[in-house]
Amino acid sequence: MSGFPYSDHYEVHRTLPEDGTGRAEILAMMTDMSSRENPAWESGQCSGTMYCGDHEHYNFLNEAFANFSYVNSLQRDLCPSATKFEAEIIAMTLDMLGAGAIEGSRPGGLVTSGGSGSIAHAVLAYREANASRSVRPNMIKPETAHPAFSKAGHLFGVEMKVAPVDPVTTQVDLDWVAANIDAGTVALIGSACNYGYGTVDSITELGQVALEHGIGLHVDGCLGGFILPFGRELGYDIPPFDFAVPGVTTISADTHKYGYALKGTSVLAFADQSLRNSQYFYLTDWSGGKYCSPGMDGSRSGGLLAATWAAMVSLGRSGYSRYAEAIFSTSAAMQAEVAEHPSLRIMGQPSFLFSFTSDDYDVYLVNDFLRTRGWRLNGQQYPNALHMAVTRPQTQPGVVERWANDLADAVGYALAHHDEAAQSGAIYGGVAGGMSAEADEFIRAVMADMMDGQASIPAP
Ligand SMILES: Cc1ncc(COP(=O)(O)O)c(C=O)c1O
Incomplete structure (x- = not known):
């Protein structure tokens, strides 16, 4: 039971409850869970995944959704x-x-x-x-x-x-x-x-x-x-x-x-x-x-x-353009901070999403440190690299400054520990020589856990 997320807060359902649970109780539980989970990306320190990040926009879309949520769009005579x-x-x-x-x-x-x-x-x-x-x-x-x-x-x-x-x-x-x-x-x-x-x-x-x-x-x-x-x-x-x-x-x-x-x-x-x-x-x-x-x-x-x-009609061309400008300029500012560090190297000519590696140490050492400051970057391999897909949450005031500061400390950490193995690299870095039996087993276990609720999946 303990492998189910939130099992220490809420009842785990392995069978349908005999009697239905009250709507207010269910909604309160969900509000509690989402408000525990949202800060991880609301801070602007999470790469990709939350593209808009604006709760007013989400509320508006949820209202639009609610008008037709129960309609089957295959039955066009009805809709x-x-x-x-x-x-x-x-x-x-x-x-x-x-x-x-x-x-x-x-x-x-x-x-x-x-x-x-x-x-x-x-x-x-x-x-x-x-x-x-x-x-x-x-x-x-x-x-x-x-x-x-x-x-x-x-x-x-x-x-x-x-x-x-x-x-x-x-x-x-x-x-x-x-x-x-x-x-x-x-x-x-x-x-x-x-x-x-x-x-x-x-x-x-x-x-x-x-x-x-x-x-x-x-x-x-x-x-x-x-x-x-x-x-x-x-x-x-x-x-x-x-x-x-x-x-x-x-x-x-x-x-x-x-x-x-x-x-x-x-x-x-x-x-x-x-x-x-x-x-x-x-x-x-x-x-x-x-x-x-x-x-x-x-x-x-x-x-x-x-x-x-x-979403499309409410934003219009000017809305998409305004968001694009904020995202591109934020990405450029974050890339400029990476370029400040001679031990880091940006891969290719990126756009709003950028990736960097290091020729001097395992770049996952940088990730190990950034994680302690609440950053969630995406891990890559061949070569080991980290990427940041800049989305609207990064465009908030203060995020680029936090990035500059935390990245500098992370590079300092990586330089000081360059001969040590990176913790996050063990999972997300390259599997030497390609796929191994252990890696295959690990991947199958992670996928089973998503469906069977036995363990929580580590963040990259
Ligand atoms: C370039 C690219 N193509 C395809 C996909 C797959 O999209 P989805 O996860 O919505 O299936 C992604 C997801 O990140 C992507 O970045």
């Missing part, structure tokens, strides 16, 4: 509002991603359950659109592209060829990509930006290669899709990555990240609706009636469409 919300989310996203520049085709989109959902639907669409080929389909992804591509390849039987990246720029090796296209290659992949380093692949060049071979190009804008367009407009040095680039055929852009919507939505944008339509599923001879659904989900809450639409 024409869902079509308004979904179609407008897609149209606004396509416009933001430069679909107006596409000539000779009709752009379209899908609203999915998140970044992995958008990526999975893209992989499925490329597979289905090329089903007539007699060879097994494959796609080429930069090593830095999100694991969701490999997961989708695993699920749908599409091979993921992994292209190396330049160790200095962290961008995909274009020569390798071009040399490894074969009869089964249905699409290339580039990130704008990638999760690890916040860098943008050379999308223009990838687009050229894709066009030369008559194959697709998916741009993963799950993280950057809703902030990079505004960063570019503001004059930040961001290479072109959207539908204005010839050859780009799909883009994933997460509304539940820098779109500032509630968790559970993303948009997969298509340069041409025919690619989207290739992955529809329908069963017309089922005894239960004729069945069709646009994506992998069946029933979906109308509340998520409503709240996502509400």
Whole structure:
């Protein structure tokens, strides 16, 4: 029992309670839990994950959600509002991603359950659109592209060829990509930006290669899709990555990240609706009636469409731009503090998300110390590195100053302990030689714990 979080505060339910618990008691319990958990990110010391961080905004979205939370958006005769919300989310996203520049085709989109959902639907669409080929389909992804591509390849039987990246720029090796296209290659992949380093692949060049071979190009804008367009407009040095680039055929852009919507939505944008339509599923001879659904989900809450639409329409272009300016300038200030320390090295040319390593000591020593000051960075490997995805909580007054001060102390600690093993590196640093039996066992245990409640998962 003690392995269940909060078991020392609240009853653990292993069976349905015989009689229902009062609503007021349940809500009070939840308010207590969330108010214990929120300070960890409200301080601005947590990388990524809480993109907006504004409780008034969340309350507004929760109200929008509540109006349609119980509606099944599959039953459109009962909820024409869902079509308004979904179609407008897609149209606004396509416009933001430069679909107006596409000539000779009709752009379209899908609203999915998140970044992995958008990526999975893209992989499925490329597979289905090329089903007539007699060879097994494959796609080429930069090593830095999100694991969701490999997961989708695993699920749908599409091979993921992994292209190396330049160790200095962290961008995909274009020569390798071009040399490894074969009869089964249905699409290339580039990130704008990638999760690890916040860098943008050379999308223009990838687009050229894709066009030369008559194959697709998916741009993963799950993280950057809703902030990079505004960063570019503001004059930040961001290479072109959207539908204005010839050859780009799909883009994933997460509304539940820098779109500032509630968790559970993303948009997969298509340069041409025919690619989207290739992955529809329908069963017309089922005894239960004729069945069709646009994506992998069946029933979906109308509340998520409503709240996502509400986030986009309430912020508007000026709202997204204002938030982007604050985030980009905060990231630049935090990066400047990293650059103050000769023993730290920033990886590539980052954007709002930056990553740093050290050639002088294990950078996880820096993490060990920063954790004692309440910072929660994301750990990386090959090489060991730490990243900070700057979100709105970091833009609060005082956070950059705290970063400067705590980072300086952390570097001092790392220099003084450079010959010692880092504690956090043991879990999050590189597994020497790749996957080991111990690492596999540890990962399975962590996943089981999430479902079975036996232990709590350590923060990176
Ligand atoms: C670049 C990138 N792509 C895809 C994803 C997957 O998104 P999700 O976690 O919403 O499935 C992420 C998540 O962080 C990401 O950063």
